[in-house]
Amino acid sequence: DAGVTQSPTHLIKTRGQQVTLRCSPKSGHDTVSWYQQALGQGPQFIFQYYEEEERQRGNFPDRFSGHQFPNYSSELNVNALLLGDSALYLCASSLTPVYNEQFFGPGTRLTVL
Amino acid sequence: GQNIDQPTEMTATEGAIVQINCTYQTSGFNGLFWYQQHAGEAPTFLSYNVLDGLEEKGRFSSFLSRSKGYSYLLLKELQMKDSASYLCAVINSNYQLIWGAGTKLIIKP
Numbered sequence: 001d002a003g004v005t006q007s008p009t010h011l012i013k014t015r016g017q018q019v020t021l022r023c024s025p026k027s028g029h030d031t032v033s034w035y036q037q038a039l040g041q042g043p044q045f046i047f048q049y050y051e052e053e054e055r056q057r058g059n060f061p062d063r064f065s066g067h068q069f070p071n072y073s074s075e076l077n078v079n080a081l082l083l084g085d086s087a088l089y090l091c092a093s094s095l096t097p098v099y100n101e102q103f104f105g106p107g108t109r110l111t112v113l
Numbered sequence: 114g115q116n117i118d119q120p121t122e123m124t125a126t127e128g129a130i131v132q133i134n135c136t137y138q139t140s141g142f143n144g145l146f147w148y149q150q151h152a153g154e155a156p157t158f159l160s161y162n163v164l165d166g167l168e169e170k171g172r173f174s175s176f177l178s179r180s181k182g183y184s185y186l187l188l189k190e191l192q193m194k195d196s197a198s199y200l201c202a203v204i205n206s207n208y209q210l211i212w213g214a215g216t217k218l219i220i221k222p
Contacts, residue, residue: 004155033210035212040214040215041214041215042117042200042202042212042213042214042215043156043200043202043212044212045209045210045211045212056207056208056209058209090155090156097208101146101158101161102146102158102210103158104155104156104157105155106154106155107155
């Protein structure tokens with residue numbers, strides 16, 4: 001049973017560029033949440049997707065956008081990258097939008113220079 | 114605002130017991146999670162509490178008091194592999210997960 005997968009593992013971008021991160025949820029899960037985790041901090045909720053709709057959103061600017069596909073996989077897009085966007089981006093999937101146990105992917109380490 | 118407080122760092126000895134506390138102030142409460150995160154890895158689920166009391170799962174136990182906005186994670190018979198960060202997260206009334214910054218646990222031989 002494949003768990004949550006994310007790609008790429010690592011990414012280096014420069015300020016002002018755009019980036020797309022990808023996530024495939026655990027088999028049987030239809031809900032995907034995205035988090036940003038700065039070094040030494042807990043995850044910060046970006047948004048959650050369910051039935052191809054953004055269901056919940058955290059306190060992140062519109063530069064952060066996402067998408068969910070019919071197969072439940074998801075993308076996170078960040079435009080106009082800032083140095084402060086450097087972080088580990090985690091994708092988590094769950095059985096329902098109303099939280100129960102979330103399964104996390106290995107994350108994408110984004111470095112903005 | 115919404116706030117979750119955990120100690121930044123704790124140190125314990127192999128074979129001993131350690132208790133990691135978490136206090137929270139959130140807009141509503143629909144459950145509390147504890148996750149373990151090894152350095153450079155994704156968080157992994159440890160426990161979920163929604164009712165007051167103690168939930169025991171092997172060497173790990175988690176306690177919740179909703180009236181006090183308080184939880185703790187108890188780790189027994191500590192092993193070196195337990196060295197990790199332990200994250201407390203609360204589901205608020207909007208069903209958003211609010212995360213603490215995590216407690217880095219250092220286990221010494």
